[in-house]
Amino acid sequence: MDEKPPPSPSTHAAPSYPRKGGSPMNTRGRTLWIVGGVLAVLVLGVVAGEASGWPFLRQPLQNAATQGAAVPVQLDGRVRMYLIWRPRLEVEHLRIASDPRYEVPHLLDARGVSLAWRWSDVWHWQRGGERLRVQALRADTLDARLMRTPDGNANWQLGAPDKTPKEDEAGLGGIPRFDSLVMGQGEIHWKDRVQDIDLDIRVRGREGKAEIGADAGYEASFTGRYRAMKMKLQARAGSTLPLLHDPETAPDAPWVPVLVEGTVASSSILFDGQAAALLGTPRLDGALSFQGPSLAAVGKPLGITLPQTPPFHLRGRLTQDSGVWRLQASRATIGTSRLAGDLSFHQRATPRRLTGTLTGPKLAFADLGPAIGGDAPAAPPAPDGGRVLPQRRFDLPSLKVMDADVKVDVDQVDFGTTAMAPLQQLKMRVLLKAGVLRLDDLQTTVSGGQFKGMTQLDANAQPAKWQARLDVAGVDIAGWLRGLRPDDAPRKTPAATAPKALKKEREQARQGGDQAVQSYVTGVLSGKLDVRGAGNSTAQILGSLDGPIDLTLRDGTISHLVTEALGLDVAQALGVYLKGDNPLSLRCARFDLVANDGLIVPKLAVLDNRDSTVRATGQVNLRDESMALRVVTQPKDWSPLSLRTPINVTGSLGKPDVGIEARGLVGRVLAAVALGAAAGPAAAVVPLVERGKKDDTADPCLTPTAAATQTPPTANTKKP
Numbered sequence: 007m008d009e010k011p012p013p014s015p016s017t018h019a020a021p022s023y024p025r026k027g028g029s030p031m032n033t034r035g036r037t038l039w040i041v042g043g044v045l046a047v048l049v050l051g052v053v054a055g056e057a058s059g060w061p062f063l064r065q066p067l068q069n070a071a072t073q074g075a076a077v078p079v080q081l082d083g084r085v086r087m088y089l090i091w092r093p094r095l096e097v098e099h100l101r102i103a104s105d106p107r108y109e110v111p112h113l114l115d116a117r118g119v120s121l122a123w124r125w126s127d128v129w130h131w132q133r134g135g136e137r138l139r140v141q142a143l144r145a146d147t148l149d150a151r152l153m154r155t156p157d158g159n160a161n162w163q164l165g166a167p168d169k170t171p172k173e174d175e176a177g178l179g180g181i182p183r184f185d186s187l188v189m190g191q192g193e194i195h196w197k198d199r200v201q202d203i204d205l206d207i208r209v210r211g212r213e214g215k216a217e218i219g220a221d222a223g224y225e226a227s228f229t230g231r232y233r234a235m236k237m238k239l240q241a242r243a244g245s246t247l248p249l250l251h252d253p254e255t256a257p258d259a260p261w262v263p264v265l266v267e268g269t270v271a272s273s274s275i276l277f278d279g280q281a282a283a284l285l286g287t288p289r290l291d292g293a294l295s296f297q298g299p300s301l302a303a304v305g306k307p308l309g310i311t312l313p314q315t316p317p318f319h320l321r322g323r324l325t326q327d328s329g330v331w332r333l334q335a336s337r338a339t340i341g342t343s344r345l346a347g348d349l350s351f352h353q354r355a356t357p358r359r360l361t362g363t364l365t366g367p368k369l370a371f372a373d374l375g376p377a378i379g380g381d382a383p384a385a386p387p388a389p390d391g392g393r394v395l396p397q398r399r400f401d402l403p404s405l406k407v408m409d410a411d412v413k414v415d416v417d418q419v420d421f422g423t424t425a426m427a428p429l430q431q432l433k434m435r436v437l438l439k440a441g442v443l444r445l446d447d448l449q450t451t452v453s454g455g456q457f458k459g460m461t462q463l464d465a466n467a468q469p470a471k472w473q474a475r476l477d478v479a480g481v482d483i484a485g486w487l488r489g490l491r492p493d494d495a496p497r498k499t500p501a502a503t504a505p506k507a508l509k510k511e512r513e514q515a516r517q518g519g520d521q522a523v524q525s526y527v528t529g530v531l532s533g534k535l536d537v538r539g540a541g542n543s544t545a546q547i548l549g550s551l552d553g554p555i556d557l558t559l560r561d562g563t564i565s566h567l568v569t570e571a572l573g574l575d576v577a578q579a580l581g582v583y584l585k586g587d588n589p590l591s592l593r594c595a596r597f598d599l600v601a602n603d604g605l606i607v608p609k610l611a612v613l614d615n616r617d618s619t620v621r622a623t624g625q626v627n628l629r630d631e632s633m634a635l636r637v638v639t640q641p642k643d644w645s646p647l648s649l650r651t652p653i654n655v656t657g658s659l660g661k662p663d664v665g666i667e668a669r670g671l672v673g674r675v676l677a678a679v680a681l682g683a684a685a686g687p688a689a690a691v692v693p694l695v696e697r698g699k700k701d702d703t704a705d706p707c708l709t710p711t712a713a714a715t716q717t718p719p720t721a722n723t724k725k726p
Contacts, residue, residue: 052090059086059096067095074132075164077113078103094122094142104161110151110195113161118146118190138182148192148209156199185259205230205237226284228268239268239275241284259283264292273298277324294324294333301340314401316341316373329354338366341373342420349412358408360438365415369432372422393631394660395545402441402465402542410438419450425489427453441465455481455531472547473538480532483559484525529562529592537601549629551601558596558707563589564615590615596707604629614706621706624655631659 055063064085071079083098097119104113120142127139154160194207211224228239244263264281268274279292297319322335331351338345345366352359414436419429434448444462451457459476537553540546598610604627611622624635635655657663 056088056090059088061085063087075102077105077164092122093125094120096120102164104151104153108151108153108155108161110153110161112149112151114148114150116145116148116192120144139185140182141185142188143182143184144188145192146190148189148194150192150194150196152194152196152198154198154200158200160198201233203230203232205232211243232270235271237268237270239266239270241266243281259289261289261291264290271298271303273303279324288326290324290326292324293322295319295321322346340370342368342370343373344368345416355409360408360410360412363413363415367417368420369416369418370420370422393545395548395628395631397543397545399543400463400465400470402470405438405443405463405465406441408438409440410436412436423489425487427486427488429457453482453485455479455486457481467540469540469542469546471538471540475536476534478531478533478557480530482528483531483562484528486531525563526565527559527562527592527595528564528589529559529595531557531559533557539604549604551604551606551628553601555597555599555601555606557598558594559592560594560707562592562595564592564595564613565589594705594707601628610707612706619706626659633657633659633662 064081064087067085067087068079068081071081080099080101080103081097082101084096085098086096088094098117100114100116100119100121101112102114104110121140121144122142123140127141131138152160152162154162189209191210193209194205196203196205196207198204206229207226209224209226224243226241226243228237228241230237242265259282261280261282264277264279264284266275266277266284274297276295277290277292279290281291282289284290297317299317300315301318302314318338318340320333320335320338322333322337324334325332329352331353333347333349333351335345335347335349338347343366345364345368347362347364347366349360349362349364352361412435414432414434416432417430419432421428429450429452432448432450435446437444437446442462442464444460446460448460449456449458456479457476458479459474461474461476462472464471533556535553535555537551537555539548539550539552541548541550593614593616595613596610597608599606599608606626606628608622608624613620619640620637621640622635622637624633626633626635633655637653637655639653654665655662656665
């Protein structure tokens with residue numbers, strides 16, 4: 007058996023074994039190629055999707071929008087969406103349904119829609135608690151139906167109820183915040199039962215480089231009710247017509263020339279300027295002309311506390327930005343008042359706040375009378391028809407609507423009567439905070455003198471609490487209270503009643519010159535009061551008045567005829583009447599009064615001149631407007647025929663009764679009759695002779711305490 011030789015080493019083949027793995031470098035390379043390929047496919051897919059507008063995402067997007075809004079959303083026609091660079095959606099026809107309970111066909115139906123957003127805004131909206139911010143919404147045509155029921159539910163509150171944003175100051179909680187909202191043609195029907203809004207907005211217009219000419223631009227009409235104000239406005243814009251731009255999210259929104267004219271409430275308005283938003287929180291800047299029957303009719307729907315006034319007409323510049331309205335009024339006519347000012351209304355402040363300055367040449371007191379409790383033309387008469395104090399109730403709730411800080415600097419305050427001179431250079435600071443109205447740093451001049459003080463009304467108390475402090479210095483009473491002049495006295499112009507002219511008149515009286523009296527009383531008035539009261543009308547406050555009132559008149563004159571009439575000095579009164587009523591030098595007059603719960607009692611009420619000293623006692627009751635005063639005259643000179651007896655003033659402020667105390671007078675008359683019968687007619691005048699009382703050196707206008715501290719006169723004191 008032949009044996010095979012062993013294989014040659016050179017020809018012997020090595021055994022082969024299966025490989026358990028490749029090279030690590032080769033494996034990593036293949037992985038990178040695969041990942042790179044996938045990424046390349048994704049990038050190409052994204053690029054292709056962005057270029058084509060992701061048409062295959064229409065249905066998923068529509069489903070997601072329907073789920074997020076909780077109402078059907080339809081995307082019809084051509085749909086293009088861009089997700090990466092400047093995210094936006096272009097839809098040929100967009101329709102958002104409305105919940106059936108609101109009984110409107112849809113919430114939004116728009117064509118030719120372009121919608122731009124930021125993903126961060128969508129994320130914040132999805133988390134809830136914030137309104138959706140939309141960078142831009144543009145539509146060729148748009149039909150929106152906005153409805154809210156009295157229970158506060160609205161069809162624009164999309165999404166889950168627990169994620170519905172809270173209402174803002176414009177009442178648009180749930181409606182997206184638009185950086186830009188522009189439409190070519192459309193209708194917005196906005197009915198809000200909570201804020202009393204029922205508004206129809208119709209828009210039409212065109213724009214673009216090819217549309218330059220008379221037909222370019224937009225027009226809009228606003229009709230219906232907006233916050234209880236009836237509205238009928240026409241707006242015209244030169245290019246786009248922005249409606250709901252939000253100044254917080256779109257501070258750089260483009261300004262567009264806008265002309266708005268029509269009626270708001272019972273007032274007419276003309277605005278010519280520019281705007282970046284017309285609804286929600288408007289952004290405006292332009293010239294304004296505004297006129298109507300009363301400022302209160304305008305302020306009440308806006309939540310602004312404005313007074314009842316006569317018809318007004320104001321012109322100026324109106325701006326609104328970031329929730330702050332600013333009116334720079336170059337001229338404001340309110341009744342006969344002529345004012346100007348720079349006022350800002352902070353709409354977003356809590357509470358709302360009015361600040362600024364009010365100036366002007368003239369403020370007529372009657373134009374603001376109803377605001378401070380004065381009688382309005384249509385005010386009903388008091389039940390008894392005899393009251394003279396204003397009974398009209400204050401509008402106290404309006405003082406709690408907002409706060410205010412307004413500085414007033416008016417050249418003249420006219421009281422609307424020839425019996426009182428106008429106040430000059432009125433300055434004060436009007437502060438309204440938490441229902442407390444305060445007129446602070448009040449000062450004004452009149453007839454060479456000055457008034458300074460403050461007053462405050464607290465509407466939080468029930469009844470309202472009022473207080474006032476006032477200092478009077480150097481006021482010439484004849485120049486201020488022109489009603490003190492006789493009817494036949496010449497009516498002087500304000501320039502003729504200057505202190506220098508009145509001083510000359512008083513000097514002539516002191517020197518005994520004879521001239522026709524120009525005023526029953528002259529002199530320099532000074533004094534102070536610090537009073538308080540409670541009530542919801544002027545009459546109620548005065549009827550509960552508490553505090554001191556101290557007034558002094560010096561260096562003046564008083565009618566001679568009035569002095570003799572107060573003393574019932576028949577002989578001297580007849581002589582003065584025949585000779586002419588030349589004024590007597592007035593030493594002083596003092597009325598130191600105390601009010602206690604509406605009852606005013608004089609601590610000292612005296613009038614002293616070279617002829618007589620007149621004193622008054624008694625009381626005036628402001629609660630029922632009754633009077634019970636007794637006036638006693640003490641003569642200083644001799645008179646052959648005098649019927650002097652105290653005078654009683656009773657009745658009411660509206661119907662005073664003046665009488666004499668007959669008991670003392672009857673005794674003197676009976677004595678005169680008896681002497682005349684016994685000793686002859688000449689003896690009859692003896693009981694009627696008034697010997698008078700020599701003037702003493704004490705000042706009757708000083709209180710006993712003040713008189714005791716005076717240094718006694720020494721001019722006629724004899725040496726021992």
